[in-house]
Amino acid sequence: MENKDTIIELRSITKEFEDGFKAVDDFNLEVKRGEFVTFLGPSGCGKTTTLRMIAGLDVPTSGDILLNGKSLIGLPPYKRPINTVFQRYALFPHMNVYQNIAFGLRQKKVPKDVIDRKVTRVLDLVDLEGFEERGIHTLSGGQQQRIAIARALVNEPEILLLDEPLGALDLKMRKEMQLELKNMHDRLGITFIYVTHDQEEALTMSDKIVVMNEGKTQQIGTPEDIYNEPQNAFVADFIGESNIFNGVMTGHLRARFCGGEFACVDDYEEGTHITAVVRPEDVEITAPEKGTIVGTVDSVIFKGMHYEITVVSGRNEMVIQTVHNANVGDRVGMRVDPENIHVMLAEDHTNQFYADINKDFRLEFNGHHLDTSLTKIIRGSRRLEDGRIVDSSGETIEPSRIRILVSIQPDDIDMTDDQDKGLIQGTISNLIYKGDHYSYVIHTELEQDFVVNDEYLWNMDDRVSLMMPVDKMKFSLRRK
Amino acid sequence: MSFSRKSLGIPYAVFLLIFVAAPLIVLVFYAFTNGQGQFTMHNLSSFFSDPNTLGTLFYSFAIACVTTAVCLLLAYPVAYILAMSTIPAKSVVLMLFVLPMWINFSLRITALKEILNVLEGNLAMHPFLNAVIGMTYDFLPFMILPLFTTISKLDGALREAAMDLGADSLRTFLQITLPLSVPGIISGVSMVFLPAMTNYVVLDMLYNSTYIMGSLIGSYFAAYNWHGGSMISLILLALICLFTLLTGGGEEETARGGALL
Numbered sequence: 001m002e003n004k005d006t007i008i009e010l011r012s013i014t015k016e017f018e019d020g021f022k023a024v025d026d027f028n029l030e031v032k033r034g035e036f037v038t039f040l041g042p043s044g045c046g047k048t049t050t051l052r053m054i055a056g057l058d059v060p061t062s063g064d065i066l067l068n069g070k071s072l073i074g075l076p077p078y079k080r081p082i083n084t085v086f087q088r089y090a091l092f093p094h095m096n097v098y099q100n101i102a103f104g105l106r107q108k109k110v111p112k113d114v115i116d117r118k119v120t121r122v123l124d125l126v127d128l129e130g131f132e133e134r135g136i137h138t139l140s141g142g143q144q145q146r147i148a149i150a151r152a153l154v155n156e157p158e159i160l161l162l163d164e165p166l167g168a169l170d171l172k173m174r175k176e177m178q179l180e181l182k183n184m185h186d187r188l189g190i191t192f193i194y195v196t197h198d199q200e201e202a203l204t205m206s207d208k209i210v211v212m213n214e215g216k217t218q219q220i221g222t223p224e225d226i227y228n229e230p231q232n233a234f235v236a237d238f239i240g241e242s243n244i245f246n247g248v249m250t251g252h253l254r255a256r257f258c259g260g261e262f263a264c265v266d267d268y269e270e271g272t273h274i275t276a277v278v279r280p281e282d283v284e285i286t287a288p289e290k291g292t293i294v295g296t297v298d299s300v301i302f303k304g305m306h307y308e309i310t311v312v313s314g315r316n317e318m319v320i321q322t323v324h325n326a327n328v329g330d331r332v333g334m335r336v337d338p339e340n341i342h343v344m345l346a347e348d349h350t351n352q353f354y355a356d357i358n359k360d361f362r363l364e365f366n367g368h369h370l371d372t373s374l375t376k377i378i379r380g381s382r383r384l385e386d387g388r389i390v391d392s393s394g395e396t397i398e399p400s401r402i403r404i405l406v407s408i409q410p411d412d413i414d415m416t417d418d419q420d421k422g423l424i425q426g427t428i429s430n431l432i433y434k435g436d437h438y439s440y441v442i443h444t445e446l447e448q449d450f451v452v453n454d455e456y457l458w459n460m461d462d463r464v465s466l467m468m469p470v471d472k473m474k475f476s477l478r479r480k
Numbered sequence: 481m482s483f484s485r486k487s488l489g490i491p492y493a494v495f496l497l498i499f500v501a502a503p504l505i506v507l508v509f510y511a512f513t514n515g516q517g518q519f520t521m522h523n524l525s526s527f528f529s530d531p532n533t534l535g536t537l538f539y540s541f542a543i544a545c546v547t548t549a550v551c552l553l554l555a556y557p558v559a560y561i562l563a564m565s566t567i568p569a570k571s572v573v574l575m576l577f578v579l580p581m582w583i584n585f586s587l588r589i590t591a592l593k594e595i596l597n598v599l600e601g602n603l604a605m606h607p608f609l610n611a612v613i614g615m616t617y618d619f620l621p622f623m624i625l626p627l628f629t630t631i632s633k634l635d636g637a638l639r640e641a642a643m644d645l646g647a648d649s650l651r652t653f654l655q656i657t658l659p660l661s662v663p664g665i666i667s668g669v670s671m672v673f674l675p676a677m678t679n680y681v682v683l684d685m686l687y688n689s690t691y692i693m694g695s696l697i698g699s700y701f702a703a704y705n706w707h708g709g710s711m712i713s714l715i716l717l718a719l720i721c722l723f724t725l726l727t728g729g730g731e732e733e734t735a736r737g738g739a740l741l
Binding site for chain 2: 055056057076077078079082083084086087088090091092093094103104107108151152155
């Protein structure tokens, strides 16, 4: 049965563009009436596309969108009881404030006196009384923003969609508008679906946050859930600042990461690969002998409310926020309360590393040449005669502005004794028997851990070279 | 002497003086003098009292109006469809419409004449129609380009906002796209309407014996009546100024469209 409280439901929404790019992949969401839901993610994560599909401006390739239990698929945007506040407001420049706000009501043939009354009321709501006759170009960015909100709200939509509405405002204005939007939401009781890449904005305003990355939902939850209990490394990294470590369970409620063994409150079987997340504000600096781990202060930055201290411990780095100052070069101990260590299953053991781009647009890793090039990796890109590489829209790709993230599965890496045969060398720092194969952690000379599955037994501290076939690698583009 | 930025403007000032200001002064001088060099209003009054010259003015006006309207009706859909389309070869298609302009004018009109000859038999039978066809053929790119530029520049989010607020495609076009493309319409109209009043070469080459303003001026000058011809030119100039003042703006679009040619 349909839940009465659910206003809109997205069922396995997928949006694939003509060029095969999946902007949104199997997106599921239920929004309750009156909720403030935020789609949060980096640019290109599919959050705006999802919003546009709710508005009807984009059509999903598959899946269904239900409003009050009825499908919206096939319904054009002008027939949906949903209104949008656009990213750059999209106010009609040839109309004054009154005409802009009245636009929606006029389409519905609402009588003039009712329009007048509603426009006055909504202008009052956004604190711009008496602005009816003003031209759009005479308004400041903040005022245009308010008019854009008023223009959407005056139609009394069932759902208000907001596409990064505060993106063009300066910081102070943004904070003010965040509060105002939140107040408006509380007063009106309209369901808000809000899109932003600003995690602080999302945490401040939302009842529910949907964290997205690469078209997929990463986590859905309240701001507290998302912040305190991130479900994976991406969420932990994206929401707030985090120290993220790969590690392994060493016993009951004990985990080893960052070169030390910590007590924790999440229980996994001994030997399980884990990802440990520690918030910078949760690390306590102690005397060296009292710390769980010991390190050297590498940098201290004064941030007004606190110091941000980076401590290097062995091959790891820990970022710490504290009100106490420290000096660069100090030897310090660090400890973290067990409840402040968030341990989660390493969801997969995909190895990831960044490849370099040489001046011939070819990829290199650790001084070894990878048999592929940028044009093969970036969809629709091509090399021009003058040597530049352009993407499918013809824009120049600047090799210095991008990084290529290479992913390879543990099964696809082979280990060899012959040190010159592989791309990178390292020593085996961990091994677990997994029934039919061994899972190894190889600590490389570049201070990076690789997970490799192999059916043969190697010994701890064996020095091996890793062979990674290029055809098994997956590449993705990251901006610097 | 130090070189200042002002001195860079000197060639331009000289150019303006010789090719714009001086001819204008000569034109005004001739328009208000007679053969003996004395001041007279005769040229002005004779233009407005002669039914032939007035008739020519109205005839030219009619041709220009119809030509402009036809150009606008043909160009708007072309410009709109091109500007809205997502085809990659957009600029190539646009080029196809502009391409005739790169072919010599007399060759184009001669070719058109032959076609019309075949279709109509005797060209002299439809002078008005032929004038409109010839001029539309000649001036259509001047209408398409500014319209295309204006419509391409429109923010797609505005159309989406209109749809989002409940306007269907037709209403979105009528309330958003059309009003916002008015600057393009104005510059297109001003680029077609004024030449259509005067470009009598098109008529001549189509064996058209009717007179428009351009032919009238030409005939005065051919008869060494510099004074009458100058007055008619001056009246045309006044009309042009009036038109530009009334429509205002649109210059930016003209410049952009012109740059594409």
